[in-house]
Amino acid sequence: MFRNALLGAALIFFPGGAAGAEDLPVLNVYTYDSFVSEWGPGPRVEQAFEAQCKCDLQFTALGDGAALLARIQLEGERTKADVVLGLDTNLTARAAETGLFASHDRVVAGLDLPIEWTDTRFLPFDWGYFAFVYDRTKLSDVPRSFTELAAMPEDFKIIIEDPRSSTPGLGLLMWVKAAYGDRAPEIWAGLAPHILTVTKGWSEAYGLFLKGEADMVLSYTTSPAYHIIAEQDDSKAAAIFDEGHYLQIEVAGRLVTSKQPKLAAEFLDFMLSDAFQSIIPTGNWMYPVLTPKSGLPEGFENPVPAEKALLMSPKQAVDMRKDALDEWLHALSK
Amino acid sequence: MAARAQQIGPSGFAGFGVALLLAALSLGTLAVVGLNAEGLFSLGPADWAALRFTVSQAVVSAILSVGLAIPLARALARRRFVGRRLLVLLLGAPFILPVVVAILGLLAVYGRSGILSDVLVGIGYRPLEIYGFDGVVLAHVFFNLPLVTRLLLQGWQAVPAEQFRLAAQLGIDGHNFTRHLEWPILRAVLPGAFVTVFLLCVTSFAVALTLGGGPRATTLELAIYQAFRFDFDLGRAALLAVMQFALCAVAAVLAWKTGRTSEFSPGIERLAERWDGRSWFASIGDGIMIVMVALFLLVPTVMVIVNGLHGLATLPASIIPAAMRSILVALGSALLTLWLAVMLALAIARQEPQNPRVSGLLEGVGYLSIAASPMVIGTGLFLLLFPHIDPARLALPITALVNAAMSLPFALRALLPAVRQARQDYGALADSLGMTGLSGFRLAIWPRIRPAAGFATGLAAALSMGDLGVIALFADADGPTLPLLMYRLMGAYQMQAAAGAGLLLLVLSLGLFWVFDREGRHDAGA
Numbered sequence: 001m002f003r004n005a006l007l008g009a010a011l012i013f014f015p016g017g018a019a020g021a022e023d024l025p026v027l028n029v030y031t032y033d034s035f036v037s038e039w040g041p042g043p044r045v046e047q048a049f050e051a052q053c054k055c056d057l058q059f060t061a062l063g064d065g066a067a068l069l070a071r072i073q074l075e076g077e078r079t080k081a082d083v084v085l086g087l088d089t090n091l092t093a094r095a096a097e098t099g100l101f102a103s104h105d106r107v108v109a110g111l112d113l114p115i116e117w118t119d120t121r122f123l124p125f126d127w128g129y130f131a132f133v134y135d136r137t138k139l140s141d142v143p144r145s146f147t148e149l150a151a152m153p154e155d156f157k158i159i160i161e162d163p164r165s166s167t168p169g170l171g172l173l174m175w176v177k178a179a180y181g182d183r184a185p186e187i188w189a190g191l192a193p194h195i196l197t198v199t200k201g202w203s204e205a206y207g208l209f210l211k212g213e214a215d216m217v218l219s220y221t222t223s224p225a226y227h228i229i230a231e232q233d234d235s236k237a238a239a240i241f242d243e244g245h246y247l248q249i250e251v252a253g254r255l256v257t258s259k260q261p262k263l264a265a266e267f268l269d270f271m272l273s274d275a276f277q278s279i280i281p282t283g284n285w286m287y288p289v290l291t292p293k294s295g296l297p298e299g300f301e302n303p304v305p306a307e308k309a310l311l312m313s314p315k316q317a318v319d320m321r322k323d324a325l326d327e328w329l330h331a332l333s334k
Numbered sequence: 335m336a337a338r339a340q341q342i343g344p345s346g347f348a349g350f351g352v353a354l355l356l357a358a359l360s361l362g363t364l365a366v367v368g369l370n371a372e373g374l375f376s377l378g379p380a381d382w383a384a385l386r387f388t389v390s391q392a393v394v395s396a397i398l399s400v401g402l403a404i405p406l407a408r409a410l411a412r413r414r415f416v417g418r419r420l421l422v423l424l425l426g427a428p429f430i431l432p433v434v435v436a437i438l439g440l441l442a443v444y445g446r447s448g449i450l451s452d453v454l455v456g457i458g459y460r461p462l463e464i465y466g467f468d469g470v471v472l473a474h475v476f477f478n479l480p481l482v483t484r485l486l487l488q489g490w491q492a493v494p495a496e497q498f499r500l501a502a503q504l505g506i507d508g509h510n511f512t513r514h515l516e517w518p519i520l521r522a523v524l525p526g527a528f529v530t531v532f533l534l535c536v537t538s539f540a541v542a543l544t545l546g547g548g549p550r551a552t553t554l555e556l557a558i559y560q561a562f563r564f565d566f567d568l569g570r571a572a573l574l575a576v577m578q579f580a581l582c583a584v585a586a587v588l589a590w591k592t593g594r595t596s597e598f599s600p601g602i603e604r605l606a607e608r609w610d611g612r613s614w615f616a617s618i619g620d621g622i623m624i625v626m627v628a629l630f631l632l633v634p635t636v637m638v639i640v641n642g643l644h645g646l647a648t649l650p651a652s653i654i655p656a657a658m659r660s661i662l663v664a665l666g667s668a669l670l671t672l673w674l675a676v677m678l679a680l681a682i683a684r685q686e687p688q689n690p691r692v693s694g695l696l697e698g699v700g701y702l703s704i705a706a707s708p709m710v711i712g713t714g715l716f717l718l719l720f721p722h723i724d725p726a727r728l729a730l731p732i733t734a735l736v737n738a739a740m741s742l743p744f745a746l747r748a749l750l751p752a753v754r755q756a757r758q759d760y761g762a763l764a765d766s767l768g769m770t771g772l773s774g775f776r777l778a779i780w781p782r783i784r785p786a787a788g789f790a791t792g793l794a795a796a797l798s799m800g801d802l803g804v805i806a807l808f809a810d811a812d813g814p815t816l817p818l819l820m821y822r823l824m825g826a827y828q829m830q831a832a833a834g835a836g837l838l839l840l841v842l843s844l845g846l847f848w849v850f851d852r853e854g855r856h857d858a859g860a
Contacts (some may be wrong), residue, residue: 034825066563073566110558163561197465200540203824204434210829212447226827332548
């Protein structure tokens, strides 16, 4: 019985050869996990691109943006990735340092981004603002800044993500730094008593928040739109802060080692087309970089004026993060 | 005689081969990561703080887990009641649940908006605030108390029924009963169990972070993760992994020095009827113990079930292939674990009389993987394989292999006492009858270790089922396992469906465990 089971397992473990799709050229795109899930944009993007490219688009899904970069660093020049999709501007400087990313050779204009896009290697495909999300049926006195948050009663609790293991966590670190600069340690000291806990990633934090563990959770301004559109629940809202909100701009880049440079370039063009961009709002729950012809769905009204958008340049972000992390660790370890 | 005694069981080389494989998986991958490092590296004060927190929470968690498990296991061993088996089965649930599911279940009871807090607020108190050192310890006891309890029950079940009858006839009760019947088993099982829990808590990461409430609760494993992900500093990751190994090695050596094998003579095999603890006092004490711990462990599990029921209807169709993949990985991994553990346990038991050092070394290697960082193993394997083959194509076999290595310490813990006992009791007899090699193993050893083997295989299957492990590093987009799919659901705001997937995972894990465990206990002659 054991022997048969082993044989059966072996057959499923090692399927006979890759099921090649009639010798179509393969475009390998590395991206993060939630992009490829069936609720994410991945499947629809794949379908739409394959309809035009006469190719086989294959996603490889790896944790989050930081995991993507680590993977490219591990694989180096032997990587089979043609395109990496899902880094953000906190990571692009380190990604560029690897020398593995080609320039996109495009004039980028007319994007619906709060900032001017000048990066010559990476192209943006969506963006969002980090924000604290709360339940308006439970919270009436909503803090409107970090200082107001720090001044809330002691049992007012927030959940944040760890900057060492998660993108939003790192985003918050940058947010405080961008808003307060050298005063960041002071702000963190004020926030520390309100931090219920720090989680490994966004999923754990948001899950705990939905269970009612804390008053607010670090997420995105677009999170309430998910509840409105997918669950017909308008009880969630994002607290808008006077200091402004830190931007997350998600980007993709083509690799110099790619054996399909033409296809990879075609994919980047496709990424900035209406077909791709119209999938983003309700697929990735982020703002598209080009407003779809059909407009933005309900709940996607931008609550943050462009002049309140905070963002460090990729280089600043890299130079800053070690010190910012040390300040954070110091303030929260007391 | 000594030379003959070496012959029983399958070839002795297999055990050494297994040890080599395990060493390669844990230490070899670490070396690969270290060799790929660039430049010099050093440890900062934050790393030492992580080490201090790691050790202190692990020691306290292990003491509490073991301390509570002794009265619980004793109570369960000497009481018979309706639903006892189901209770023992369900008690194991926390240990095999995916971390995030277990945390949500735990917080549904002990969290700020959990059941207990609701009660407290209802009667005018403040809600519970478990985040911090207490939270970490609570969670670790929640996860590990059932494991130690099972290991102890396993040990006590190995005491021949005649011993209990004899003790009852001789009027041995109370203190003397403990000293002559219970203590030898405790002495044999506890040090290993203690170290197992200690090591599990050392390598904890998401639990410690989430319930620890912030960077105060940084464990070495989180520091390793940070070195990979935040800094991409392979050298620092390797150095931290070495620290983790060193810490675990010290703990393991201490346990090995204090542990003793039990010295019971063989009896005829049957379910022991316990004659001790018949007083009113003992009965009430046992009852309270069982009810309290059952509440502590079961209510969160029930919350996982209740939450999951709502989500079942929203599960996507892809849940079925994902579940199939997970079952296959779990079965492959469990059978591999059984084979590895039996080979290793035989080699250990065989070497014990003449070469205690060799045997100790083999045993140590068997526990190595518990000290290994999954991140380091995964990355090391990746670096080894990547130049030669597309890692995504090997995702499932590698996951099964690594999961087997990860389950091995528990399997070995469960099997080794039984194998030792079997060899001690029947080894000489089998040798004198000329039963050597495979037939000797099948006739003399296997029937004796079958219950432990069933338990160990079931545990390995369940652990493998719920583990996210290295699959995250190797998987391609199209073939997620159940835990990976569950995380993807969460990442896409589908918390309800994720809870449903968590419930499915719980049912499948416990189901697999139950099947193997039952297979081990039934028709012991086959």
